Amino acid sequence: MNFKTLELTDNKLRWIDQTKLPLEVVYKISDDYNEIITAIKRLEIRGAPAIGIAAGYSFAIAAHKAQDVSEKFILNVADQLNASRPTAVNLFWAVARMVEMYHKYKDESKKVIIEELFFEAKCIHNEDIEMCLGIGKHGAELIKDGDTILTHCNAGALATGGIGTALAVIYTCKAQGKTLKVFADETRPLLQGARLTAWELQQENIDVTLITDNTAGMLMRLGKIDHVIVGADRVTANGDVANKIGTYAVAVLAKENNIPFYVAVPESTFDRSLETGDEIIIEERSSEEVTKGFGNQTAPDGVKVYSPAFDVTPAKYISYYITDTGLKKGMRE
Ligand code: MRU
Numbered sequence: 337m338n339f340k341t342l343e344l345t346d347n348k349l350r351w352i353d354q355t356k357l358p359l360e361v362v363y364k365i366s367d368d369y370n371e372i373i374t375a376i377k378r379l380e381i382r383g384a385p386a387i388g389i390a391a392g393y394s395f396a397i398a399a400h401k402a403q404d405v406s407e408k409f410i411l412n413v414a415d416q417l418n419a420s421r422p423t424a425v426n427l428f429w430a431v432a433r434m435v436e437m438y439h440k441y442k443d444e445s446k447k448v449i450i451e452e453l454f455f456e457a458k459c460i461h462n463e464d465i466e467m468c469l470g471i472g473k474h475g476a477e478l479i480k481d482g483d484t485i486l487t488h489c490n491a492g493a494l495a496t497g498g499i500g501t502a503l504a505v506i507y508t509c510k511a512q513g514k515t516l517k518v519f520a521d522e523t524r525p526l527l528q529g530a531r532l533t534a535w536e537l538q539q540e541n542i543d544v545t546l547i548t549d550n551t552a553g554m555l556m557r558l559g560k561i562d563h564v565i566v567g568a569d570r571v572t573a574n575g576d577v578a579n580k581i582g583t584y585a586v587a588v589l590a591k592e593n594n595i596p597f598y599v600a601v602p603e604s605t606f607d608r609s610l611e612t613g614d615e616i617i618i619e620e621r622s623s624e625e626v627t628k629g630f631g632n633q634t635a636p637d638g639v640k641v642y643s644p645a646f647d648v649t650p651a652k653y654i655s656y657y658i659t660d661t662g663l664k665k666g667m668r669e
Contacts, residue, residue, distance in 0.1 A: 337493045338539060342381065342389055344458065347400050349393050353380045354494060358535035369398035369413060376420045376427075379526065383495020384569045384605055385464050388426030391417045392457035395434040396450065405449040410438050422617040423578055423646045424569040425607040430460055461497045467602035468498030470660030475505030475565065475600055476512060477663065478656065483562040484517040486552060489580035490532035491567025491600060501600035502565040503533070505658060506542060518544045519561065521552055523580060525626045525643065549582055556593040564590045565658070568601045575651030575667060576613030577601075581644055587653035591668060596655040603660060613648035621645050 339361065343350045348367040355378060356362045364380065366372060372394045375381045381390045398413045399405050414431050421427060437456040441449050479485070485506060492503030499507050509516055518537055523529035530546055537544040547555065555561050564586055570578040577583070577599050590597040610616060623641035627634060635641075654666030 337499065339493070341386055341494050342393070342461070342497060344393055344454075344461075347397060347454075349390065349397060351375060351381050351390070352494070354382055354532060355380050357494075357531050367397050367401050369394040369401075369416075372397070373416055373420050382528070383490060383492075384424035384426040384567065385467075385496040385501070385602060386494070387421060387424050388430035388604055389457075389461045389464055389497045391427050391430045392434055392460040395431075395438070396453035396457045399453055400450050403446065405438075405442070405446050407438075407442065410435065421619055423619045424605075426569075426604045429604050429607075433460065464496055464602065464604070465498035467604070467660035468496050468500055468504045469508075471501050471600050471602060471658050472499060472504035472508030474660075474663050475598065475658040476508040476514075478596070478598065478658070479505065479509050479514065479516065479563060481514040482516075483514075484519065484560060486519045486521070486555070486561045486564045486586070487533060488521045488529060488549075488564075488566050488583050488586050489523045490528040490536065491565075492533060492536045494532050494536055495567060496602075500536075501567040501602060501658075502598075503536065505565055505598075505600060506537070507540060510540070510542060516543065518542055519552070519555060520544055520546050521549045521582065521586070522546060523582060524549055525621075525629050527629075528580065552586055553589045556589050556595055561590075561593075561595050564595060564597045565600055566598070568599050568605050569646055570610075570616050571599070571601055571606045571657070572610040572613050572616065573608045574612050575654060575657070576616075577649045577651075577654065578613060578616045578618070578646045579649065581647050584647040584649045584653075587649045591653050597653055597666075597668065598656045598658050599649075599654055599666075600658040613650065616646075616648060618647070619645040
């Protein structure tokens with residue numbers, strides 16, 4: 337990749353501000369965990385694994401900057417991070433892991449505790465890089481030369497610490513010499529498909545065609561799509577999947593048109609503590625993101641808006657989960 341989504345440098349976090357893409361490639365750098373939390377809320381840093389990695393680094397950066405490793409301080413950082421975005425489990429998973437590491441070392445010196453927090457955050461990041469590679473390798477088994485793939489939202493390098501989840505499969509196929517075509521749903525209302533997936537795939541010279549979300553059904557009916565691959569923000573014990581709003585509609589269309597539907601997902605995105613997708617908290621975004629998207633007013637003043645950021649796709653629509661440890665057969669017949 338010729339860009340770095342997230343990077344620890346000099347005890348600070350450096351990230352690509354995804355709200356500025358594709359027009360500008362702007363990097364931000366901070367050693368203030370409050371600024372990192374704001375960046376997560378504003379979707380400057382987004383995508384389930386990337387949010388988890390940023391959360392991990394936030395602990396170490398916060399403790400280092402404040403030179404405070406008291407339990408009160410660390411648990412307060414944890415609470416603030418956990419309140420930033422509710423749906424992606426990777427955030428809560430990383431926060432729990434960092435708090436556990438803190439408890440393991442809390443009787444050591446301040447220097448040791450801070451070192452261990454940085455070490456654990458880097459482990460979370462490095463493990464994500466490996467998980468992306470594993471997903472790419474296993475997912476590529478499902479795809480043959482010349483296939484056309486539809487994806488929704490951005491589950492690429494911009495959403496992870498490595499080469500992505502859904503897009504990792506595409507990058508791995510390319511590295512294996514397979515020629516693929518990709519259709520990217522624009523992904524209303526924040527256009528992660530148009531702004532991020534299209535940009536990211538262009539950077540890597542992948543043949544990508546941008547479509548409006550409501551074009552996907554037509555392409556499927558015309559037999560133009562061989563596979564659908566999406567990422568996930570949370571997978572519950574029964575196999576239900578929360579992902580970007582619109583994923584459910586794509587999954588239903590895929591089933592109707594007999595097109596396999598895959599969810600590319602690292603271990604950090606499984607939440608086996610929840611039985612079904614009905615228990616997942618779905619983030620709701622502000623009305624302005626719909627009525628005044630990117631500063632352009634497209635709806636009357638005062639209109640009521642409902643804008644869930646994610647939806648749940650029931651397990652029965654999923655052909656395979658492409659995980660870092662292998663392919664897991666889904667419930668779709
Ligand atoms: O609101 P976002 O942009 O954070 O939503 C991201 C998605 O829905 C991704 O598909 C998901 O996090 C998987 S990223 C590997």
